Amino acid sequence: MSYIDAACRQIARYLHPGMLVILESTTYPGTTEEFVLPLLEQTGLRVGQDFFLCFSPERVDPGNPHYQTRTIPKVVGGVTPLCTRLGVLLYQQALDSVVPVSTTRVAEMVKLLENTFRMINIGLANEIALMCDRMGVDVWEVIEAAATKPFGFMPFYPGPGLGGHCIPIDPFYLSWKTRQAGIEARFIELAGYINGSMPHHVVEKVQNALNDRGKPLKTSHVHILGVAYKRNINDVRESPALDVMHLLKRRGARLTYSDPFVPQIRVDDLEVESVPPETAAAEADCVVIITDHTAFDYARLLEQAVLIVDTRNALKGFTSQKIVKL
Numbered sequence: 284m285s286y287i288d289a290a291c292r293q294i295a296r297y298l299h300p301g302m303l304v305i306l307e308s309t310t311y312p313g314t315t316e317e318f319v320l321p322l323l324e325q326t327g328l329r330v331g332q333d334f335f336l337c338f339s340p341e342r343v344d345p346g347n348p349h350y351q352t353r354t355i356p357k358v359v360g361g362v363t364p365l366c367t368r369l370g371v372l373l374y375q376q377a378l379d380s381v382v383p384v385s386t387t388r389v390a391e392m393v394k395l396l397e398n399t400f401r402m403i404n405i406g407l408a409n410e411i412a413l414m415c416d417r418m419g420v421d422v423w424e425v426i427e428a429a430a431t432k433p434f435g436f437m438p439f440y441p442g443p444g445l446g447g448h449c450i451p452i453d454p455f456y457l458s459w460k461t462r463q464a465g466i467e468a469r470f471i472e473l474a475g476y477i478n479g480s481m482p483h484h485v486v487e488k489v490q491n492a493l494n495d496r497g498k499p500l501k502t503s504h505v506h507i508l509g510v511a512y513k514r515n516i517n518d519v520r521e522s523p524a525l526d527v528m529h530l531l532k533r534r535g536a537r538l539t540y541s542d543p544f545v546p547q548i549r550v551d552d553l554e555v556e557s558v559p560p561e562t563a564a565a566e567a568d569c570v571v572i573i574t575d576h577t578a579f580d581y582a583r584l585l586e587q588a589v590l591i592v593d594t595r596n597a598l599k600g601f602t603s604q605k606i607v608k609l
Contacts, residue, residue: 287314291322298326298334303369305337305359309394309449311456314338315387316362331363337370338387340394346515356380360390392457399454399471404439406474409481412441412609416484421608423596441609443573443594444481444523446512451478451521482526485609488592489531489569492607496590498568501535506567508560508584509574510542517544524573525550539563543578564588572597 287308294304304323306315315338320330328334339359344350357374359381361367367383374381384390408426415422422441430438445451455475458468490500510524511517519525528538528550538550541560548555560579564570565587575597585591585601594609 284310284314284318287318288322291319295323295326298323298328300328300333303335303337303366303373305339305370305373307339307341309340309398309453309456310391311460312388312391312395313460314391320362331365335361335363335366335369336387337361337366338390339370339374340390340397342394342397345518346513353377354379356382358382358384358390358393360384360387362387395453395457398449399457401439402445402450402454402478403470403474404437405442405445405450406477408439408441410477413477413484416609423599423608440596442481442523443485443527443609445478446522446524447518447520451475482523482530485523485527485571485573485592485594486530486534488607488609489536489571490534492590492592493569500531503536503568504566505531505536505538506560506563506570507538507540508542508564508570508572508579509576510540510545510548511574511576514575515544515577519545519548522574527571527573528555539567541579542574543576560584561587 287306287310306319315336320336323334323336324330330336337359339357342355342357343352357378357380359367359370359374360383361370371381371383384393411425412422415425426438426440429436454471458471461468489505493500493503507524507528510522511519512522524540525548528540532538532550538555539558540548540555541563542557546557561583564584567588569590569592570584570588571592572595575595579597581597581601585598585603585605588605590607591598591605592607596608598606
């Protein structure tokens with residue numbers, strides 16, 4: 284909230300009659316009217332008369348080749364009907380579709396619902412993955428078969444944990460706000476616990492896979508393939524790769540990584556630089572696929588690696604005793 288506070292205080296210095304202010308930062312329901320509006324009205328100007336205030340949640344999917352800013356419908360809600368109308372008119376100049384809603388609180392809740400929906404369903408997929416692992420069932424085959432149902436099912440996929448600035452964090456705004464109203468957000472808390480445990484599960488898979496081949500995790504060379512939070516982007520915010528690397532380092536593993544989009548990262552107090560994947564794969568005791576960038580040559584990596592833990596089903600279609608699935 285400190286960033287929103289600082290931005291609004293700067294805006295207030297230059298607020299003038301006729302100005303339209305729109306908050307897009309994801310935050311808790313009520314922020315626009317309870318937090319932003321009082322800061323702007325301290326100037327003596329009145330919303331809906333002198334200036335206009337809206338909330339419009341940012342909707343982006345980095346790396347998505349089909350949906351960009353122009354083609355993603357834009358939700359906007361204003362403090363007053365006129366605020367909403369002006370917000371709609373602004374966005375209609377550049378976007379294909381604008382969806383007005385009745386209030387800023389509705390618009391704020393829309394974004395939290397979208398992110399919470401995804402976070403909880405990923406949590407369910409991760410829990411199913413843990414169950415399938417214990418029962419010796421291929422979770423990827425289960426999801427693929429379930430996805431053939433033309434109604435009542437939407438596939439979500441397990442992975443090494445949640446990443447990005449939105450999905451791992453935003454639902455907890457809602458959890459915090461509802462707690463103030465005396466409501467416990469149980470689904471959110473449980474999904475957060477499951478998703479947060481996945482890096483530990485990945486490290487256990489690595490440790491067990493090495494043990495099965497007569498190697499201890501301590502002193503073994505583990506190579507991480509992909510450290511961005513999702514494929515084909517360079518964003519490492521909240522990336523589960525960082526948690527996996529931290530846990531592996533704490534257990535004494537020697538770490539390297541490859542990522543064509545991230546040339547350097549910090550793991551604890553150590554600066555680590557990306558290395559060519561083929562060279563590292565041949566030298567490593569275990570390769571762990573965390574981010575399934577399309578730039579990786581998986582067939583070649585499978586040839587050169589002695590052991591691969593695949594957390595993204597990147598090696599779908601390959602059959603080898605070297606492969607250990609999530």
